[in-house]
Amino acid sequence: MKLLILDLDETLIHATDCYLDRDPDFEVGPYAVYKRPGLDLFLSKVRSQFHLAVWTSSTRLYAAPVVENIFPHDVDLKFVWSRERCTMRFDPEHHDYEWAKNLDKLKRRGYKLEHVLMLDDTPAKLARHYGNLVRVKPFLGNLADRELFQLSDYLPTLAETPNVRRIEKRFWRKASTSEP
Template sequence: MFDLDETLVHATKERLDRKPDFRFEDYGVFIRPHLRFMLEAIAPRFDIAVWSSATKIYVESAVKQLFGDVAELKFAWSIDRCVQRVEPNSNGYVYIKDLRKVQGQGYAVEGILIVDDSPEKIVRQPRNHVLISAFTGAEDDDALLELPARLVHAAEVMKKSTVGN
């Protein structure tokens, strides 16, 4: 399962040194380099889904642009599926992605990996989190090149830790 912003895309109102890959409202959206390669590499082995703390209309728009004919998504969730929690340090909110909610889609929590740049959003199931560096629009970003191998390794570790439990 993937987060969107700063994981697979960077959406900004600021100008970067290149044209955005697509626009959403008044945001330029830049797709992280090597997304297609990564999706093609993992699609035969993993079910793919999206869970973002963004609005539903943004998630729907981004999913159409990112996945299209490359990978079939099992589902795409937005902020309405997150758990809102007050962040005491900032007195703001953080939106938690509680993976137990995914059980209703037929998946055991022990079998889910979520790729996200924000560890605070996965605090309820940190063992399922595959941390990725935040994407800020850089054309030379190569984090998705190594991700297929990282996901395979994480899945193997997770499987070994649940066998016999």
């Protein structure tokens, strides 16, 4: 079974220190946290098709309660990695430093990158591993967002492919069935 690594902020949730026009789904410290539409359904679908893990560039202190709140309690997450597992790197495109997620770290854990997918809204964080990326639009609280519904249709098409890195994934929305 392939490993699907999920980013948190702006991919599965949006956390903000000023409330949106509605009550948040939950709060973590000073942050109001809003779940992306379709999150529960999305997780219930992908958990049967992939091994799941979380990798966020936010702190462990923040990530742990978010994970606690959004995943069903019987989900077996392979790991929850936070900033401590990221690498500071200069992003030439934005002339700024970025916490990068170096997927080579997975190889040391015995994972083959041909079998690893990463769901993330920030491509710069993937640095040299774009082949593993399924890029999502950043979620900033819009209730009309349909990204996770479409991904529920699209991701299963990658579950059986021998090498996910060989598949062109930049135009995945066209391959999904929920929207033309």
